[in-house]
Amino acid sequence: MIQQRIHKIQASLRGRGLDAILITEPSNRRYLSGYTPADHGIQESSGVLLIPKKGGPFLLTDSRFELQAKEEAAGFRVELYRKGLSLLLKTLLPSLDVKRLAFESHYMLHSSVGRMETVLGKQVELVPLTGLVEQLREVKSEEEISLLRASVRRNEEVFQQALGRIKTGITEIDLALALDTTMRQHGAERPSFDTIVAFGANAAKPHAVPSNRVLQENELVLIDMGLVLDGYCSDMTRTLFHGQPDSMFLERLRTARKAQLAAVKAIRAGAVCRDVDQAARQVINDAGYGRCFGHGLGHGVGLAVHEAPRLSPRCRKRLRAGMIVTIEPGIYIPGWGGIRLENMAVVRDNGCELLNEDTTGLDL
């Protein structure tokens, strides 16, 4: 699997007249090597792949990661840098006859490129490139889809198990903590993003951060959660009502669910991303909440929790079979709260395959 991916990259390099590429983006690195560590921020890389246009690839890292690199990145030659990446490249590139070196412009700091230019001098031409590996990653193999399905299912199990914790008096922080703990007890590597738990008016922020707010009787509860299992991410949002739902909550929940179903209907291979967004957005507009839905409808999910494609009002790309997207319409009203419903789906030739169970209990 990994070898096939490397071969595709190498063919692409040869087609572009490039001698090698540096892979710095962590999900791309894992996709092409099996090497699992996350970066502690872009300034503290766990390693970089150097893939020449032919021949065996290299994993460049520092001594802290040597053992893990050798264990995980089968087929890669591990080289250690002691004084930074640029100096290692300066000794390594001539032996590989690399004159044109591509780098991931979208995951390389401006200052790091400057440093490489200074150290490597005129003998190596640095060529910015974006999206080469991301394009490969957009369409998932059935093996990857199985891993994503497992991640989604595990996430739903965690959610179900934590439902019993939603009681008057619990804080947002404690509920988020219970979710995170349950994820890890269920074998997740980590949450795929900072778990969002928001009660009542706090849910008006699409990216609310859990606070010490205490749950009251008759408040809405928004939970946006995902986990990483075998490298693959899940992402799901549920909005519940703690108590007896009032008619305003139900109307808005129904609107969000209708918008979600409209998008589900619109998704198939060949559909334009922004048309899918519009299908959901129209429902929200028609209900009078057009100004209350400020973000795009969804995004791709895979090794990264946010990846291509984007279901946004501006994206003119067409969906392809094997892509995975979230469908997450929202209605946010300052002072009142927010509704968001988010499921994941696989794009298929004639429609889509939902990875999540609906739990709204609405009969639409």
Added chain:
Amino acid sequence: MIQQRIHKIQASLRGRGLDAILITEPSNRRYLSGYTPADHGIQESSGVLLIPKKGGPFLLTDSRFELQAKEEAAGFRVELYRKGLSLLLKTLLPSLDVKRLAFESHYMLHSSVGRMETVLGKQVELVPLTGLVEQLREVKSEEEISLLRASVRRNEEVFQQALGRIKTGITEIDLALALDTTMRQHGAERPSFDTIVAFGANAAKPHAVPSNRVLQENELVLIDMGLVLDGYCSDMTRTLFHGQPDSMFLERLRTARKAQLAAVKAIRAGAVCRDVDQAARQVINDAGYGRCFGHGLGHGVGLAVHEAPRLSPRCRKRLRAGMIVTIEPGIYIPGWGGIRLENMAVVRDNGCELLNEDTTGLDL
């Protein structure tokens, strides 16, 4: 406090003939604004500060963060971008008469700079700058030192509470999870880095990732943990023995502790960073473990868990009073395991003030 920091930056801009600076690095952003969200990776920024050489500063973000930005960043004008930072800047900069705009080259992607250049055109000169805010952050005020002391103490409390969990049969993952959960129950925002728990030979990796390895009788246990409290990070490593410590463990532990004490003696305002590293390294070399200590002795800690200064064999900077550093000598032996002891200290005029209690129980 924040206003003084802004004024220092503005004076520095005027001194360099710059009209404004974009602050993208998350800890710098928090330091200068009080705006707390972390970034979900550099590709998903929670916002950017625009600080003109005089007049009020701006916080540029998207609608997801609008409420939080307005709540937290007092004195900042919040502007929202809908179609990316560059287009907002294109409309905002002329009204501020900005012709020379600095940006943080060490926290701006190569591709983002390219995009700004394209959108802003020739009317704005982009000037790469690194370290302006980081330099301010290196020396902590007594108020910041109090926050760091509180973070360290909280971290020690969490460690003490979790000690009871170290029992034959627990896995590295479960012990790490217990630590993380206890951190959050004790009010931490989050761990300041991925908690490291390594048993036996796993501890030979300085950045070991917790695994399903089960703790056996008579194994060493390495724990490297830290938390974020009110924005400020702690970072501490302890190496224990589960069972009756053997003489090899004790000899290596003693060597690491002696190295740590040698560094403590060497730290004072004016000391050169690499001399402090060398003081510890010499002890380890003399004991015959020179090749088993592959990383630097320590690093600064503040809003970021790894910041300037670096106590490394290459750093020629001098320590200044009010800097905070870790002192973390290590001995790593593949197949056997590893020892690391890490405490934090404040650099003072005539020595250093340790923020951690020693828990090795060694009488040296």
